[in-house]
Amino acid sequence: MKKTVFVGALAVAGLSAGIAAADTLADVQARGKLNCGVATGVPGFAYTDANGDWQGFDVAVCRAVAAAVLSDPTAVEFVPTTGKTRFTALASGEIDMLARNTTWTFSRDVDLKFDFIGINYYDGQGFMVSKELGVSSAKELDGATVCIQTGTTTELNLADFFRINNLSYEPVPIETNAEAQQQYLAGACDVYTTDASGLAATRASFEDAANHVILPEIISKEPLGPLVRHGDNEWGDVVRWTLNALIAAEELGVTSANVAELASAAGNNPEINRLLGTEGTLGEMLGLDADWAVKALSVSGNYGEVFEKNIGETTPIGLARGLNAQWTSGGLLYSPPFR
């Protein structure tokens, strides 16, 4: 009897939490700060610079949303989350959104009751080997020793891949990326496998980067994207369309350099006009100012600019656009129309 009362009290507490947190947009505006969950450190995606400011590809999403909602890209409280704390932090309302290279999976979306609002990076698991090994395809890796982070989806993907191709391997379990780099360089394993973006960042840190290759096979789908709680669709829309605005701006040729000029008066491209608020009432529909997208784009430009600045080919990480190119250039980025 006592137990049911206790459970009931918990349920009521949980329910009231859900109801009270249902208007995140108003909460954020009243607070004047966006609580954004980020990773504690993923090269190129989230890190702190020497001044203690957060930088990176995921961080840029937080800043764009803060600019759109609060007109201030610095009005963000970055909450570092680990793989273990990220989902409870979001579910409990400690953070308003999570932008922490999190793979969109069925169970996270449905069972954990989150809404993935889009995909900001299409990743996939790859392999890195030393050139001395003379391997050009992952299918030649029979009998190799593989450094693999335990307790991750990559571990399961690896087992699947080798089983399907009828190959054998010897796993070397490791805990963190830093440990993996040391083990791989020390020759404890022939192959290091993790997300391709992580491999590129790791390779870039090697003294002899040219002696290591990333094999062409990508053995899993890892669509990474920001997410929000279930049940607050207005807030979900704000985050979703802020990300879409960054993507659409690249397609439409709106950059941080020309956004102010394009937004000063209505031009002859109606979609740009609607995006930048010089025509139509899209901002009002979201509950934001008419120039919300202008503010979001003024922070660090459109999707392509953010990509180039943080993880693109000019950076040490040097990722090619690949799947993350616009659909017009053979990639998968495809923003629904602003209409």
Add this chain to the structure above:
Amino acid sequence: MTDIKFVRDAMVEEQEPPAATAGFVGWIRGNLFSSTLNAILTILSGGFILFVISALLPWIISPTWNAGSLRECHEILAGHEGACWGVIRERWLQLLFGFYPSELYWRVVLDFVLLIVAVAPVLFTGLPRKMLAFSAIYPFLMPWLLWGGTVWLPIAVAFGFVLGFLAHRFAKPIIGGLGGAILAFLVPVVWWLFLAGPVSGGLASVLPLALETVESRNFGGFMLSITIGVVAIAISLPIGIVLALGRQSDLLIVRSLSVGFIEFIRGVPLITLLFVASTLLNIFMPPGTDFDIIMRVIIMVTLFASAYMAEVIRGGLAALPKGQYEAADALGLNFWMSQRLIIMPQALKISIPGIVSTFIGVFKDTTLVSIIGLLDPIGLSTTIRADQNWNGIVWELYGFIGLLFFIFCFSMSRYSMFLERKLQTGHR
């Protein structure tokens, strides 16, 4: 008379001891080469130390202090092995202070300097007793300096203790000892829960004396470790004493509460308590409550340390001969007087090594907070490595963090040895 061949009429001068048994050579012979086996062991371990140093020194002495990234380090070293110290030059302030605003670093430094001032009179009985007044003020000064905000809040909190004391003083003659004790507990709690906030708010609007507020999220690095460690250590000792006494009490409820608390907390790993602090509390608390994450962690670490402290002190109490208790009773002392004058001074003295090792353990355990996403030195090392400039650096960061931890822990343990010598009264 002429039979006498020789009479010494002058004292022989004191001679230097043989060269082989005195000075440097004597010390070496006595301590390092006193037997064949010792000589072999000395040579072997000397060779090992030389080997380690010769491998480490060229790595440590490396001209990379001014490098701006790992790549620059590689260029400077041009293929030679060597550490990349540029990361320490660029990030040492971050490792010490986290994201605390740099123009406010003085507050943190001042806080920890004052900590030493406040602790000194407690530890060194030779200092003037008036300094203890500052030690009493310090617990309220410290959070104000670290977090900032209005000065009236810590004053209001301190006033709660005054209220409790007054309630005890004036209610005791009227409603008796037990009622007085209950009032002394209830009055401050009511004050803190319902009145301290509005009163300090009101005073602040009349006379706004305030420091710039710093959010807990900006705490990080060693400052975070020391804050959590010092607060937990300071509060866990009194709680531990109370729990240890409670566990020995004849009152059933007090005893079972103490035993239940100690056994429950000791039966749960610290990391579990931290997860409760970071995730579970969040879900169960009423929505909208913004209960500071660092506060939650400090409370959990304090509870954890208190349970261990209680058992250490219980060990000290158990080591006292029964005669000491009986002597105190025979002198007609009441419970608290006998504890204060006779039992506790001896029990605490016996427990010093255990207490200090609990302190050191708690301080080092604070690194576990990196698992729940707080950026203590270990957590910061991850974000620093995520900066592409420093990706791939491992030993330099961990070495620096390890060195600082060693300095703190080593000085604590030396201090405990000093205390033991000072308090030695010759029972053994």
